[in-house]
Amino acid sequence: MRYQLYYWPSVQGRGEFVRLALEQAGAEYDDVARGTEGRVPGMMQLLEGDAIEHPPFAPPFLKAGDLLIGQTANILLYLGEHHRLAPRAEAGRLWAHQLVLTIADLVVEVHDTHHPISSALYYEQQKREAKRRTEDFLRHRVAKFLGYFEHVLQKNGGQYLVGRRLTYVDLSVFQNIEGLRYAFPQHMQRFERKIPGLVALHDRVAQRPRIKAYLASDRRIPFNQWGIYRFYKELDA
Amino acid sequence: MRYQLYYWPSVQGRGEFVRLALEQAGAEYDDVARGTEGRVPGMMQLLEGDAIEHPPFAPPFLKAGDLLIGQTANILLYLGEHHRLAPRAEAGRLWAHQLVLTIADLVVEVHDTHHPISSALYYEQQKREAKRRTEDFLRHRVAKFLGYFEHVLQKNGGQYLVGRRLTYVDLSVFQNIEGLRYAFPQHMQRFERKIPGLVALHDRVAQRPRIKAYLASDRRIPFNQWGIYRFYKELDA
Numbered sequence: 001m002r003y004q005l006y007y008w009p010s011v012q013g014r015g016e017f018v019r020l021a022l023e024q025a026g027a028e029y030d031d032v033a034r035g036t037e038g039r040v041p042g043m044m045q046l047l048e049g050d051a052i053e054h055p056p057f058a059p060p061f062l063k064a065g066d067l068l069i070g071q072t073a074n075i076l077l078y079l080g081e082h083h084r085l086a087p088r089a090e091a092g093r094l095w096a097h098q099l100v101l102t103i104a105d106l107v108v109e110v111h112d113t114h115h116p117i118s119s120a121l122y123y124e125q126q127k128r129e130a131k132r133r134t135e136d137f138l139r140h141r142v143a144k145f146l147g148y149f150e151h152v153l154q155k156n157g158g159q160y161l162v163g164r165r166l167t168y169v170d171l172s173v174f175q176n177i178e179g180l181r182y183a184f185p186q187h188m189q190r191f192e193r194k195i196p197g198l199v200a201l202h203d204r205v206a207q208r209p210r211i212k213a214y215l216a217s218d219r220r221i222p223f224n225q226w227g228i229y230r231f232y233k234e235l236d237a
Numbered sequence: 238m239r240y241q242l243y244y245w246p247s248v249q250g251r252g253e254f255v256r257l258a259l260e261q262a263g264a265e266y267d268d269v270a271r272g273t274e275g276r277v278p279g280m281m282q283l284l285e286g287d288a289i290e291h292p293p294f295a296p297p298f299l300k301a302g303d304l305l306i307g308q309t310a311n312i313l314l315y316l317g318e319h320h321r322l323a324p325r326a327e328a329g330r331l332w333a334h335q336l337v338l339t340i341a342d343l344v345v346e347v348h349d350t351h352h353p354i355s356s357a358l359y360y361e362q363q364k365r366e367a368k369r370r371t372e373d374f375l376r377h378r379v380a381k382f383l384g385y386f387e388h389v390l391q392k393n394g395g396q397y398l399v400g401r402r403l404t405y406v407d408l409s410v411f412q413n414i415e416g417l418r419y420a421f422p423q424h425m426q427r428f429e430r431k432i433p434g435l436v437a438l439h440d441r442v443a444q445r446p447r448i449k450a451y452l453a454s455d456r457r458i459p460f461n462q463w464g465i466y467r468f469y470k471e472l473d474a
Contacts (some may be wrong), residue, residue: 012287048260048394053326053392054332055337055385055388055389055392056335057339057342057382057385067327067331068320068327068337069331069335070339071334071335071338072312073338074331074334074335074338075329077334078331090304091291091303091304092305094306094311094314094315095291097308097311097314098291098293098306098307098308098311101308101310101311102294102307102308105345106292108342108345112349112353116349116354116378117353117366117369117370118369118370118373118377120373120377121373126369129353129354129366129369132354132355132363132366133353133354133355136354136355136357136358140355142356145294148292148294151292152292155287155290155292171405174338
């Protein structure tokens with residue numbers, strides 16, 4: 001089955017967690033809005049149209065045959081089950097999902113470092129608040145989240161976050177480290193010695209043949225100033 | 238099987254979504270930290286201890302036999318499957334979960350109306366930012382989220398949000414309307430005529446025998462100024 005991924009065409013954003021899973025699965029998919037014709041209108045129709053049985057609230061969403069699945073973690077739950085990117089047994093399946101929901105919480109906090117007041121306003125319109133929020137984020141939250149995942153990784157033997165093979169949890173932690181490095185290079189340079197296991201995991205993921213090929217392809221959108229992970233020099237101070 | 242729910246003993250918070258599901262399921266459970274001995278230390282031990290195979294990042298979490306399940310939406314996924322609080326077939330199961338993840342996004346935004354900068358600071362230390370964020374929240378976000386759920390409800394016939402019987406999605410929307418009414422009474426009084434279906438759903442849920450008995454019991458913690466839904470007169474203006 002060929003999938004259709006619907007997400008904004010110019011950013012990694014939340015769609016990237018899905019792209020990484022699809023790439024690692026070797027799945028066939030269209031990144032719909034990125035097609036040569038730029039079909040963002042088609043995506044908006046699905047969001048706002050009356051014809052959809054299960055209308056999603058926001059991108060990303062994935063068309064999988066008759067299913068239209070929204071919410072990043074929910075899409076990963078589906079892909080995990082269908083492409084062996086998560087344990088099959090209930091305990092492992094729930095545990096992997098729990099970890100990805102925790103990553104989703106972190107992603108919200110990353111977004112809110114530059115948009116603490118409103119997504120409808122520009123960064124410049126909430127810059128003062130962004131500075132305050134980012135200060136707290138870098139001081140407390142990064143260490144709490146990544147320290148937690150480092151602990152989980154070490155408890156599990158250090159190779160994978162869940163079980164004995166690669167899961168979408170490893171891919172998602174990889175993506176978070178990529179993003180945090182882009183957004184807060186100075187902070188991460190200092191901080192990373194506290195999470196040696198995660199850094200090594202990141203490097204191993206980057207070397208997986210399918211991920212390596214994907215990262216080198218033009219399917220991987222470069223980080224930029226419109227996504228969730230953004231670099232503002234003054235916030236990384 | 239008797240469950241153990243671990244959550245802060247003095248607030249509804251995210252734990253309330255789990256409590257409502259357990260109550261509607263007629264499940265036996267201990268609200269551990271609320272026991273006469275107030276076992277918050279026991280909860281913290283589970284969070285920080287090395288003995289736990291799958292340590293949760295934060296409350297709530299649910300002990301279900303050998304499983305220790307964290308993340309509110311993940312707990313509901315589990316309870317939905319085991320207590321017929323969600324469809325069994327894949328399409329309906331994913332759809333219900335997708336909707337609850339969207340509710341979880343709303344809950345984060347509600348929390349951030351009074352804590353837009355940091356959970357580690359008091360409201361009074363971020364009051365100015367809270368006013369700005371709440372203004373945006375009430376102007377744009379409440380209408381977007383609740384308008385979406387009203388649309389989903391009407392598309393599904395108006396009785397239930399998912400399928401043809403009560404699910405944890407209905408319970409969770411009920412709880413959100415309860416909470417928003419507590420936090421923003423003036424705003425909600427004006428706004429509610431735009432979501433007649435959800436208001437009627439709320440009232441039907443409140444009259445379900447098990448929910449009605451629960452709401453009248455002392456197991457239901459009253460809303461207060463320490464939870465996610467808080468009333469600050471100046472924010473509701």
